[in-house]
Amino acid sequence: MRILSEFDQEDRKRKLLQAVIHEYIKTGKPVGSAHLASGYRLDLSPATLRNVMSELEEEGFLSHPHTSAGRVPTDKAYRFYVDAIMDVQHLARLEEERLDREYKARMQEIQDLMLSTSKTLSALSKYTGFVWTPGMEKARLQHVELIPLEPRRILAVLVSDTGMVKHRIVSFDSPVPPAFLGDLRTLLNEDLRGKPFSEARDTLMDHVDRITQRHMDLMEMARRLAREAFSTNEGDFYLEGAGSLFSLPDFQNQEEMRSLVHLLDEKTHLGEMLSKEMGETAPGGKSKGVMVRIGAENKSPGLRNMSVVSSSYVVNGRPVGLLGILGPKRMEYSRMVAVVDAVSRLVSQALGRMTEK
């Protein structure tokens, strides 16, 4: 019988914790000492495992649903797992190639791209996939067009450098002179190109006088056009595969289900929440650009017993949106991180192709 050094002790503990997490992720049932002893080659008796497990419980890594049940990993355990133990998987080559082909093939329209992406995320994860496209606030203005539909109706089209297009029809009480429109368009394109939308609107409001010196009576008109066409929109939130969560044993009881539905129902809220949460400092780890938020790490009470794996996607080196998956805490983090990472790269590439060509 050999005496274990402190290092060995800790190492064993870690391996055990890993085993528990693994098993729980697989089965969803609290894992007991005997089960563990037989399933994993730990060469220890159930009794010993019980001792170590109770230590782990004291340290806050495991918890007991009730006295006579096996152990369940806590948020802290998952966090430890993600940070220190987990190996980030790679997608199977086949899978990756198929995805790559799909993205190269038929991703033309930005909305389709986002929709398919959230579907893809859902399909790969078997959980809920989401994509958050922020409003244009952060995007930079690339091009402005003002198209007279009728004398009193103007179609304003704004194109951002991220390839997003926003349009807005503005109706006036009196006809808008074409010359005025031309001037305004020139002004807009000269002055505002490259500026962030939010800034552009303000600049525009200031500069609108320059043009209205010639068309004094049109001042208000220009103001209104600026105000309405540049009004902030809130961005889109795509959510797919919400149903898949309901088949999981994790969300079986009525209450759980109810709150889940409620959560998913409020898409808009959810989008805001996620984007806010993600905007903050990412819990660290070896996860490249991918963030993992486990259970109570999510500020929103609705997400308290879920995990979110997310990553921002990038155009021209700038992060412009967020995508990821929503699933039970008990998820295969290593695979999920790989999925989110891969998809976020693909989306970034596709957007790049759409805007830079």
Add this chain to the structure above:
Amino acid sequence: MRILSEFDQEDRKRKLLQAVIHEYIKTGKPVGSAHLASGYRLDLSPATLRNVMSELEEEGFLSHPHTSAGRVPTDKAYRFYVDAIMDVQHLARLEEERLDREYKARMQEIQDLMLSTSKTLSALSKYTGFVWTPGMEKARLQHVELIPLEPRRILAVLVSDTGMVKHRIVSFDSPVPPAFLGDLRTLLNEDLRGKPFSEARDTLMDHVDRITQRHMDLMEMARRLAREAFSTNEGDFYLEGAGSLFSLPDFQNQEEMRSLVHLLDEKTHLGEMLSKEMGETAPGGKSKGVMVRIGAENKSPGLRNMSVVSSSYVVNGRPVGLLGILGPKRMEYSRMVAVVDAVSRLVSQALGRMTEK
């Protein structure tokens, strides 16, 4: 003792049926004879009610969940109720005025309009509200604009007479000459104005030669532009308040819930289904433009124990989309019909203002 004429008999039966439906709509629990006798001034003993009810059951208007339970209205009963008994309510004046103000005030952007509308429907009904905006297939082309963003990237903007705008960026391998673009734009606007989108695309493909006689090498380019810019998009489906259904006693058991989630998860499908169903002949009734589909009247299995109250909304006298609510069969049809009718009018008006001014 007076002998009842056949008319009186039938009248009584009808009143009874109405009472049962009413009570069931209110409580959601099978209604028994005693309950009915005490709650409604029918001046009949439970025993008599039982007799009449069993007749109604034979005729297919009522059903028994099990031998010793009260009666539950069948689809047929609801249908009869909607067609023959129900008084279409009016919204309370206050409610209506508030709605009116809201719609007049801040409905500028078409997408906002639709989103708010589905939210409004959900709020008024306490069930799920939906709005279906068809693709542009049916809309007529009003204006086409081709904007060069960069030499090799063209932004095509299509405006329909219903005020919808569709845009699409098309990238080419080689620069597109501005003159060519101008020609194409002129051609498009002259030839295609007023044509339905689907037709426009075909016409365009045919006529594209006319222009490419001058720019032979650009033929393929024009083709591609036409094909991609005019590609059919599928329309949007807005769905709000899905969660509210889950609090209803009607969908409490697991299986019910699961299938409901599944249904709502497939927004796209749902949109198609509804639009298909609604396109067909509306079950008649005194319900103005509002259609009511009860339970199995819906072809889609997922809707079998729900009811759909819907109405199309109109621009320039042409129905261009569909909106309504989705709820349990046991719903206050009279109010729901009023809600859907009112909202559909408001949307039609708002769209009218957006397009005609």
Add this chain to the structure above:
DNA sequence: TTTTAGCACTCACTTTACCCGAGTGCTAAC
């Protein structure tokens, strides 16, 4: 002939009791 009272019967639902077994914590032996 229609309505009503009376009554036996049904059947979902609830409550209670019970058992089973996986799993623990502790103690004492290895």
Add this chain to the structure above:
DNA sequence: GTTAGCACTCGGGTAAAGTGAGTGCTAAAA
């Protein structure tokens, strides 16, 4: 330090019993 043994816990499943709303039927009353 590790393990075997053992009493104990407690959720979950199942069966039995009780409850009550509601029915269908029959026979009497109107």
